[in-house]
Amino acid sequence: MPQLRFGWFSRWMLPICIALVLGGIGRAQQIPRRVVSLNLCTDEMLLAFAEREQIASLSYLVADPSISTMAEQARGYPLNDGRAETILFSEPDLVLSGTYGQHHQTVLLRAQGVEVLTLGPWISLTEGQEQIRTISRALGRPERGEALIGRIDAALRRTQGIVPGKPSILVYDRGGWVSPAASPMNELLIHMGFRLHHEALGLPYGGVVRLESIVTSPPDYLLVDEDAGAAVDNGTAIFSHPALMNAVPPSRRLVVPGRLALCGGPATPALIEALAAEIKAKVR
Numbered sequence: 001m002p003q004l005r006f007g008w009f010s011r012w013m014l015p016i017c018i019a020l021v022l023g024g025i026g027r028a029q030q031i032p033r034r035v036v037s038l039n040l041c042t043d044e045m046l047l048a049f050a051e052r053e054q055i056a057s058l059s060y061l062v063a064d065p066s067i068s069t070m071a072e073q074a075r076g077y078p079l080n081d082g083r084a085e086t087i088l089f090s091e092p093d094l095v096l097s098g099t100y101g102q103h104h105q106t107v108l109l110r111a112q113g114v115e116v117l118t119l120g121p122w123i124s125l126t127e128g129q130e131q132i133r134t135i136s137r138a139l140g141r142p143e144r145g146e147a148l149i150g151r152i153d154a155a156l157r158r159t160q161g162i163v164p165g166k167p168s169i170l171v172y173d174r175g176g177w178v179s180p181a182a183s184p185m186n187e188l189l190i191h192m193g194f195r196l197h198h199e200a201l202g203l204p205y206g207g208v209v210r211l212e213s214i215v216t217s218p219p220d221y222l223l224v225d226e227d228a229g230a231a232v233d234n235g236t237a238i239f240s241h242p243a244l245m246n247a248v249p250p251s252r253r254l255v256v257p258g259r260l261a262l263c264g265g266p267a268t269p270a271l272i273e274a275l276a277a278e279i280k281a282k283v284r
Contacts, residue, residue, distance in 0.1 A: 031140030032094035032115075037062075038082050038105060041263035042096035042119055042135070044070050047077075048266040049136045049144045056090050067259050069267040084108040094138065122184045122264040125152070132265060148266060155272040156191060162276060163193030163283055167220035169254075170197040172209075174228070174236050180206035184264060188272065189223070192279065211238060218247040221283065223275075225258035254278040 034056040037043045043062035046055055047070050057078040065071040080086055084105040087095060092114060097106050099120040106116050117138055122128035129149050136145025169189055171179045179185060181198040183206075190196065197219035198204050228239040238244065255278060260271040 030093075032092075032138070034090070034092045035094045035096065035139065036080060036087050036090060036092040037096040038080070038087070038102055039096065039098035039119070040068060041098060041265060042117075043074065044068070044263055044266050045119075045132070045135045046096060046139070047073050048148065049141045050139045051141075054139065056092050057087075065259075067262055069259050069263075069270070088112055088114070096135070123182070125156075125184050125187055128184060128264040128268070148269075151269045152272070155269045155276075159192050159272055159276045161191075161193045163279055166193060166195045167283065168197040168200070169194040169221040169223055170201075170209075170214075170219040171223045172214075172228075172239075173225070174238075176208045176211065176238055178203055178206045178209050180204070185223075185261060188275070192275070194221070211241060211244060215243045215247045221252050221254055222248045223254045223256065225261075226255050227258060228253075228255070251282060254282060 031054075033054060035046060035050060035054050036056045037046045037058050039059055040061040043058045046058065047062070055077055057080040058074055059082060060079045062068045062074040063071055063079060068074070080090070082102070082105065085108075087105070087109060095106075095109055095114055095116045097116055097118050099118055106118060109116050117135065119131055119135065122131065129152065132145045132148055133142065136142050136148075171183075171185055171189070173179065178198070178201070181196050181204045186196055186198075198206075200217050200219075201209055201213055203209060224239065228236060254275065256271065256274050260267045260274055
């Protein structure tokens, strides 16, 4: 699955690599007429940049409002099951894919002469903007990519340094997962004026943090998914643990909808604004 997840946030942010592999998009730079997306993040980019008649199908993930920010916009479009055989029958001239879990489909499609553009997770805001340019140009709509970059830049300008006093913060995910310090979400937090709590925990590259470590050396603030408020399984139960509630109470937890952080792209301006609203409400 996709890819800008900043732990939940780690998939903007999971393993920290980006690949922009243009599978032969050198053919006279023709504007594709039938484009298929196999990935939620590329679904959202495709919906944002392409003409309706260019979209042959989207992944079934885009229809799930719990993870998709564009479920409404996706209504009425054909959905695919992600199988390479199915995609081939739809005769696309461009397929958009992620770098995780879709390697075999990509290999098969390329072997059959289909152009595939593979988009990896953002590793920085700057590289994310270059990814926006890459896909909007590939779709023949570079002006729409530049418009999105303009909205991201404007949101960044409005939120630069809005946090007073450089308090510490930790992006804390289900199961105790902490995203790496070098990630777009943490870059955004630094941009707004926070100090990352990674050094105090000895985890610059992220990983699973024991509850005891958080309790004995708590950050000033936690950033969590909105689902962290409900203990529905072992992964989310940690957020309601009495020791953690005492160390970092809800008044010092910034809450952002996870679906905004799952993919870098069209949702990024809304993510920045949602985080800024939480800061204005809770950070003193």
